[in-house]
Amino acid sequence: MKIALGCDHAGHILKDHVASVIRAAGFEILDCGCNGTSRVDYPDFAALVCKAMGDGKAQRGVLICGSGIGMSIAANKFSGIRATLCNDLYTARFSRLHNDSNVLCLGGRIIGPDLATEIVTIWLQAEFEGGRHSGRLQKIAHLESNLKE
Numbered sequence: 338m339k340i341a342l343g344c345d346h347a348g349h350i351l352k353d354h355v356a357s358v359i360r361a362a363g364f365e366i367l368d369c370g371c372n373g374t375s376r377v378d379y380p381d382f383a384a385l386v387c388k389a390m391g392d393g394k395a396q397r398g399v400l401i402c403g404s405g406i407g408m409s410i411a412a413n414k415f416s417g418i419r420a421t422l423c424n425d426l427y428t429a430r431f432s433r434l435h436n437d438s439n440v441l442c443l444g445g446r447i448i449g450p451d452l453a454t455e456i457v458t459i460w461l462q463a464e465f466e467g468g469r470h471s472g473r474l475q476k477i478a479h480l481e482s483n484l485k486e
Contacts, residue, residue: 340461341395343369343382345408348401348445350374351453355399355443358457367395383411387418390439398440399457405444412440416481419474424448429456433463435470 340359344352349371356366369385371377379402386398398420400408405422412420420440421432424447432438441460443453 347403387415437465
């Protein structure tokens with residue numbers, strides 16, 4: 338599986354750490370930037386990650402900004418994206434188990450590298466449970482399609 342990874346300037350330092358965690362878990366990375374601390378706009382990098390996923394270049398994504406909130410809002414504007422802000426282990430696990438999250442958003446100014454390692458590891462390992470949760474995801478997809486009309 339390939340993971341598209343993107344950040345803004347506030348997430349750059351944590352992005353490098355997260356990349357090493359993803360690689361250590363045996364996944365490939367598609368680096369969508371940014372690659373420095375010069376000020377940039379987070380929606381641009383959320384778009385790069387989500388478009389890569391939509392084009393089939395990556396199966397999941399990880400986005401990092403200062404709080405993680407902006408990235409999650411921007412990413413969820415894209416069809417088929419289920420971006421979840423996870424700054425703790427519980428939401429990381431259940432975002433996959435119940436919501437089949439395909440984009441993990443992290444707050445680079447909120448969590449440190451040790452917690453990020455645990456969150457990313459749990460998120461990568463957890464499998465969608467399906468069952469009653471599948472019907473809920475179908476309802477979300479239906480809402481999404483209605484917005485296009």
